[in-house]
Amino acid sequence: MNPQLLELICFYAFAAVAVVSALMVITLRNSVHAVLSLVLTFFSVASIWLLAQAEFLALALIVVYVGAVMVLFLFVVMMLDINQEKVREGFIRYLPVGIVVAAVMLLEMLALIGLRAMHVAVMGPNPATEAGMSNIAWLGQALYTRYLLPFEVAALILTVGLVAAVVLTLRHKAIARHQNPSEQVRVRDRDRVRIVKMDAERPQEDQA
Amino acid sequence: MAAELWLVFWTLLKILAITIPVILAVAMFVYWERKVIGWMHVRMGPNKIGPLGLFQAFADVVKLLLKEVVVPANANRFLFFLAPLLALVPALAAWAVVPFGQGLVLANVNAGVLYLLAMSSLGVYGIILAGWASNSRYALLGAMRSAAQVISYELAMGMALICVLVLAGSLNLTAIVDAQAGPKGLFDWFWLPLLPVFVIYWISGVAETNRAPFDVAEGESEIVAGFHVEYSGSAFAIFFLAEYANMILISFLAAVLFLGGWLSPFPVSWGWIGTPGFGWLLVKAFVFSFLFLWFRATFPRYRYDQIMRLGWKVFIPITIVWVLVAGCMKYFGWVTIGG
Numbered sequence: 001m002n003p004q005l006l007e008l009i010c011f012y013a014f015a016a017v018a019v020v021s022a023l024m025v026i027t028l029r030n031s032v033h034a035v036l037s038l039v040l041t042f043f044s045v046a047s048i049w050l051l052a053q054a055e056f057l058a059l060a061l062i063v064v065y066v067g068a069v070m071v072l073f074l075f076v077v078m079m080l081d082i083n084q085e086k087v088r089e090g091f092i093r094y095l096p097v098g099i100v101v102a103a104v105m106l107l108e109m110l111a112l113i114g115l116r117a118m119h120v121a122v123m124g125p126n127p128a129t130e131a132g133m134s135n136i137a138w139l140g141q142a143l144y145t146r147y148l149l150p151f152e153v154a155a156l157i158l159t160v161g162l163v164a165a166v167v168l169t170l171r172h173k174a175i176a177r178h179q180n181p182s183e184q185v186r187v188r189d190r191d192r193v194r195i196v197k198m199d200a201e202r203p204q205e206d207q208a
Numbered sequence: 209m210a211a212e213l214w215l216v217f218w219t220l221l222k223i224l225a226i227t228i229p230v231i232l233a234v235a236m237f238v239y240w241e242r243k244v245i246g247w248m249h250v251r252m253g254p255n256k257i258g259p260l261g262l263f264q265a266f267a268d269v270v271k272l273l274l275k276e277v278v279v280p281a282n283a284n285r286f287l288f289f290l291a292p293l294l295a296l297v298p299a300l301a302a303w304a305v306v307p308f309g310q311g312l313v314l315a316n317v318n319a320g321v322l323y324l325l326a327m328s329s330l331g332v333y334g335i336i337l338a339g340w341a342s343n344s345r346y347a348l349l350g351a352m353r354s355a356a357q358v359i360s361y362e363l364a365m366g367m368a369l370i371c372v373l374v375l376a377g378s379l380n381l382t383a384i385v386d387a388q389a390g391p392k393g394l395f396d397w398f399w400l401p402l403l404p405v406f407v408i409y410w411i412s413g414v415a416e417t418n419r420a421p422f423d424v425a426e427g428e429s430e431i432v433a434g435f436h437v438e439y440s441g442s443a444f445a446i447f448f449l450a451e452y453a454n455m456i457l458i459s460f461l462a463a464v465l466f467l468g469g470w471l472s473p474f475p476v477s478w479g480w481i482g483t484p485g486f487g488w489l490l491v492k493a494f495v496f497s498f499l500f501l502w503f504r505a506t507f508p509r510y511r512y513d514q515i516m517r518l519g520w521k522v523f524i525p526i527t528i529v530w531v532l533v534a535g536c537m538k539y540f541g542w543v544t545i546g547g
Contacts, residue, residue: 032284032287032340036287036337039333055317055318055319055322056319056322059319059322059323059325059326060322062326062329062330063322063325063326063329063366066326066329066330067325067326067329067330067332067362068329068359068362071329071332071333071336071355071358071359072355072359074333074336074340074355075336075352075355075356078336078340078348078351078352079352134318134319135318135319136318136319136322136379137318179513181514181517
């Protein structure tokens with residue numbers, strides 16, 4: 001069994017899992033199950049990227065999407081009481097838009113496959129192996145030298161998005177109560193409890 | 209063909225050579241925890257089964273395995289049984305890249321630290337799904353708390369790891385240990401230039417494993433036992449195993465990333481005590497795992513909003529500043545990297 005054949009078998013296995021789980025995302029009735037299928041899709045795509053020796057992208061996909069984004073997604077889906085009927089109703093209404101998107105994606109993929117078939121080198125050979133560096137080292141060097149400006153612009157856009165999200169959700173209500181942790185730490189017992197000194201008293205009945 | 213089969217077999221043997229000691233270490237760690245906390249409470253701890261109570265952990269395992277696994281009514285059966293496995297698999301898989309000595313590692317991958325981050329971020333799925341699939345309010349609350357907490361502290365942990373990467377110039381764990389070698393021994397390790405980040409890494413590690421004082425996901429005084437309240441028998445045992453395997457993993461990583469892994473704190477000229485070896489890694493990891501127990505016996509549980517505040521408003525800003533400091537250290541050559 002030569003390694004290339006093994007790699008091919010692995011690729012088809014991961015690809016099949018990715019396609020089936022992607023289908024399950026849109027067909028499963030239970031929304032938590034659908035989110036989990038999406039996680040599985042990400043996972044198998046990451047495995048395919050690992051096969052293509054893009055180890056940084058593969059692990060970043062798992063860390064960012066599976067480890068953070070999908071956890072928050074799951075978090076929200078679990079909290080919501082999603083009405084399946086309502087979701088189904090929208091299906092026909094959004095179908096035309098979906099078909100257009102699917103058609104565009106199909107065209108793009110066909111174009112790529114066509115270019116491949118005409119032996120046009122779309123990507124060229126793996127630049128990391130050509131430079132004799134690990135995938136991550138090459139990616140880092142490329143991002144911070146050749147593509148520094150686009151990289152910084154992307155970072156800036158993300159920061160703007162972050163600030164916007166914070167501002168949108170941060171509403172100062174007049175009645176909202178806030179805690180001041182440093183005040184809470186500084187608090188002393190005499191601020192909270194007053195010790196009252198008083199003499200012992202007899203019950204009323206005894207005096208009468 | 210025979211060579212490939214042999215490779216698969218050999219790798220399987222190596223995997224077993226890591227996972228079986230880890231599982232045994234978990235059993236002994238549980239015994240050690242009960243003993244240490246017992247001493248700290250001025251109690252005896254387990255002392256009936258075997259010499260010094262040493263077999264207590266195994267008795268517990270047998271008890272848990274023989275107990276019935278009760279599935280709550282209306283629980284999602286598939287996810288209910290999947291959740292413990294999802295918690296355990298990443299906890300064991302992460303060990304693949306942990307180096308135990310020079311060249312003594314199962315998978316010497318270039319992106320070792322990234323792989324560790326990926327695996328530790330997967331562990332939270334087990335907790336969330338357990339909480340949801342149990343169809344219990346307490347479990348769901350525990351899962352929610354845990355999800356928010358793990359994500360928050362993963363950021364601080366990731367930023368702390370970035371500082372290590374900047375100094376070591378590599379994501380490979382063996383290369384990170386090699387970068388800490390030097391004639392000054394103890395003072396060449398990364399804990400010194402990265403002291404604040406080291407502390408933050410450790411505290412985030414405790415929070416990430418949902419251990420006291422950050423164990424609000426279990427919070428037995430408020431939500432009974434949190435995410436695993438509905439689990440019994442072997443399903444509960446798997447959660448238990450995953451939690452303790454993660455604790456040992458975090459201890460090993462703290463030793464590898466900040467305390468020079470298998471390097472000796474003493475100069476080489478001191479003879480056997482100065483030679484690097486697996487023993488040193490074990491000693492360092494043992495100290496860290498002891499800290500877990502010490503914390504549990506010492507600190508009261510954090511309030512939930514304060515956990516969030518500590519993670520987001522204290523740790524993350526400090527680590528961001530220290531990434532900058534580490535960059536300066538590297539750029540201006542303030543620290544020597546490698547022997």
